[in-house]
Amino acid sequence: MAFGKGCHLHLIDGSAFIFRAYHALPPLTRKSDGLPIGAVSGFCNMLQRYVEGNAGGDVTHLAVIFDKGSHTFRNDMYDLYKANREEMPEDLRPQIPLTRRATEAFNIACKELEGYEADDIIATLSVQAREAGGQVTIISSDKDLMQLVGDGVEMLDAMKNKRIDREGVFEKFGVYPDRVVDVQALAGDSVDNVPGAPGIGIKTAALLINEFGSLEELLDRAEEIKQPKRRETLIEKRDQIELSKKLVQLDCETPLDFTLDDLEVKDPDPDTLLGFLKEMEFRTLTKRISDALGVEAPVIPDTTPEGADPGGEDAPEMPAIDPEKYECVSDMAALERWIAKAHDRGWVAVDTETTGLNEMTADLVGISLCVEAGEACYVPLTHKTGKGGDDDLFADKDQDALAEGQIPLDDALAALKPLLEDPSVMKIGQNMKYDAKIFARNGIAIAPIDDTMLMSYAMNAGQHGHGMDTLAERYLSHTPIPIKDLLGSGKSMITFDRVPIADAVKYAGEDADITLRLWQLFKPQLHRARVTRVYESMERPLVPVLAEMEMAGIKVDRNTLSRMSSAFAQKMAGLEAEIHELAGETFNVGSPKQLGEILFDKMSLEGGKKGKTGAYATGADVLEDLATEHELPRRVLDWRQLSKLKSTYTDALQEHINKDTGRVHTSYVISGAATGRLASTDPNLQNIPVRSEEGRRIREAFVAETGKVLVSLDYSQIELRILAHVAGIDALKSAFRDGQDIHAMTASEMFNVPMEDMTPDVRRQAKAINFGVIYGISGFGLARNLRIPRSEAQGFIDRYFERFPGIKDYMDDTVEFARKHNRVETLFGRVIHTPEINAKGPRAGFAKRAAINAPIQGTAADIIRRAMIRMPDAIRGMPAKMLLQVHDELLFEVEEDGVDALIAAARDVMEGAADPVVKLDVPLVVDAGQGANWAAAH
Structure with missing residues (x-):
C-alpha cells in the first residue's frame, strides 16, 4: 500500500537495541565455535517481543535504522565530534553484522547510509511521513531525536514503556521540540563531544531560550545579559555555539535510496527466520518462534564440547508477563494444589504483602507464589471490606470485616509451613530478609533461600540499584505495576489490606513472577561473573543472621534520651550566644541565608559563592575550609553537629522504641554500599559519631536488660592492617606484628620524632593522615579535618608518601586496574564496579578515591561478614545474643556470668575470620569491653 493518511510508521533505533542487549546480558558464545552471540540473542528477543x-x-x-560507520558529515564539520567515545568492545564487534542479518530474517526493513547517522535517517523518514499525512512512532529514548516530536510524531521509550510527546519533551528540556536544538547547542553534549557554551547547562539554556525566543536572537542580543561571565561566554564563544547547533541539528533531507512504501510491514518467512536462529543455535527462541508461527521447530544439534558449560543462550526463554493470568487462591484445595506443584518443582518464588514497611509492626495480608514463569498465584488472607484512609471516616461499622473469598490466616499458614521449612525446596525471594522476618513473626522459619537482590548485588555492585523495579526494567524490559496505583498517596493513602483482592492478585502475582524470572536469569550468571563464592559464603548466609539480630533489637532508655535532648538544647543555646558575640549581632544560626550574609557580607571572609537563589553557600565543606582560620565557622560547625545529634538521635530515637518490645529494631541493608559495608536504617545506628564527646554520650542511652551487660568487640585498626598487607608496607607490618602504637610509629617515621618524645598533637596529626590516606584524602580534606592551612596539610601528605612509597604504588596500581577493567576487587573476590572511573571533571576525583578505598574497605567488610555468619554457631548455648554491627564492631547482650566465655568465643571467631581464604601478613586484633550501656562497653 502507498504511504499516506491512515498509515503508521514505526522506526526502531537499532543501535539502542544492540547496546541495551549487550549490556543487559552476560557474555554468551555459540557452543559450536565460541562466536560471541550475547548481544544477538538479546537483540532477537527484543525484536520478537516487539513483534x-x-x-x-x-x-x-x-524499519530498524542503524549507523553505517563512525565517520559522518559532522566529523568533516568538526574533527573532534564523538572523539571521546570509547572503543567498541571486542566481543561486540563481530555481532554487529549479525544484528543486521537478524533484522532481515524477521523480514523487517533494515536501513543505514554511509556518511549519515541513524538519527538523520529517522529524521528524514519522520518528516516525509508527516508530510504524507501519516503518523510516526520512534522507538528510542535518545534525547537527540526529541527535536522531531510533534504533529503526528511521538517517541516510545520501550525500556520504560513510556510515550514521549511534546509535553514529555518540555519536561526533559524546558522547551518544546522546535527549540530543543537551541538548548542543546548551548548546553553541549559530553557524550558526543559537542562543545556548546562552557558553564551553561540544560536548565540555564532553557531559561535563556525561553527569554529570548531563539538561539539566534540570544546571540545577537548577548550584550543584554546581566551576568558578566555568561555574557562573555555567549559573545566570545559564538562561533563554537553556532557550530554546536549544526552538530545537533538532524538532517531532515538525507538522500535516501528507498521510499516509505518500501517499509511496509511484512510477515516473516518461517524458513528464513528459523534458519537464522538455528545457525545462531538459539534453541529456546527457535522453539518459541516456531510455536508462534505454528510450524515445527528445526532440530539444533548439541555441539557442547565434553566438559564445557552447557549454559549460554539457553538461559530460560520466558512467556510475556501478563498479570491478568494470575490465579486467586481462595480455598484450601487450590492452595494444596500450589503447594504440591512447588514440591514437585523443587523451588518456589515467594513474596509477602503486608500493611507496612516495618517488619516488626506490619501485619501479613497475603502471600504470592510462582513455580513457572508466567504462572503465579496470590493467597489473600486478611483483606478488609472498607477502603480505609480519610475517605473511610464515615464508613459503616463493618469496614474492618474480612473480605469474602479468603482462607483463614492460621489455616493457610499451617498448610504452607511444611513447604516453607522443607530443606528440599528452594524458596526464592527479592529482599528475602523482609519476608523471613514476617514469616518468623508468624511462626515459620523459612529455609533454604535464594535472594535475587543479593545475586544482583554480588554481580553488579556499583553499577545500578538492586530493587525489583530496577532489575525488572533492566533485565526483563518490564515495568512492574506501581504500588502507588494501588495505595494512592498523601492523606487518602490506604494500606494493602484495603486493596481490592482482584487488584492485589495482579500486583502480588507479578512480584513473584518477576522474582522467579530474575532468579532463572541470575543463577547461572553467578559463576560466569565469578562471584558464586561471594554470594554463597558472604551474602546469602547473612540473611538469617541479620534477621535474628534485627528482631532481637536493643533496649533504649527513653529518660536518658530526654535528659540528653535538654542538655544538647542548653549547650546549643550557649554556642549561639558565643556565635552572636563573634558576629557582633544576633541572627538565626540555623538559617544558611543569614549565616552567609554574616560571614561574607559583614565579616568579608573569602570564598563566598552565591547559588541560584542569590544566597551564599554555607555547606559543611565551605565552613570546614573557613574553620581552618576563623573561630565563628568553627562554632557554627559545633552547633550544627549538636543540632543534628538532637534531631536525629535524642529526639527521633524515642519514636523508634517498639511499644511491644521496648526496644529499638534497626534494619540492615545488605546491598546498600558497593563495598560490602552494611547500611542501617529506621533508625540509622551506624552514623552516631564516636569521636565527639556528645556522640559517645548518645550511646549511654543504649542499655542492657536487668541482670545482663552489653559487650562490644571491635577490630583494632582493621583497614590500616589491610592496607599494610595489600600495599606491602614492611614498616607498618612490623609495627602491627610487634603491637606498637601505629599512629605514634607513623608520626615518628614522618616527623623524625623519637617515640618517647611523641606529643599527643603530633600523634593526632599522624592518625588523621593514616586514616585519611585510606580514603584517598586530599590536602583540602586533611586541612579541614585538622583545621590547619592547606599548604601545611599537603606537606604532611607528601611526606607520608615519601616515607611509605608502597602506598602510592598501591594507589596508582589500583586506579590503573580500575580504569582498564572498570572494577576493583576485595581480597575475597567481591567485585566492585567503577563505572565513573574514566569520567571527566569533578566526578573523576571522587571515582578515583572510591576505587582506591573500595578494596580496603570492602575487604574489612568481608571479614566482619564472615565473622557474623560464623558467630551463631560459636555462641550457641551461651546466654548471649548478637544485637548490632557498626562497621568494625559487634555488640552483644549477655548475662553477667557469661561475659568471659562470650568474649573468648567471639574474639576467636573475629580474629580468625579471614581464614582459610586469605592469609593476612598482619594479625587481626579485637578489643573487647563491657558495661551496663553501650558507651561503657566501647
Missing part, C-alpha cells in the same frame, strides 16, 4: 506486542496493532510500515 508480539504490536501484533494486530495499527502499524503499517516498519
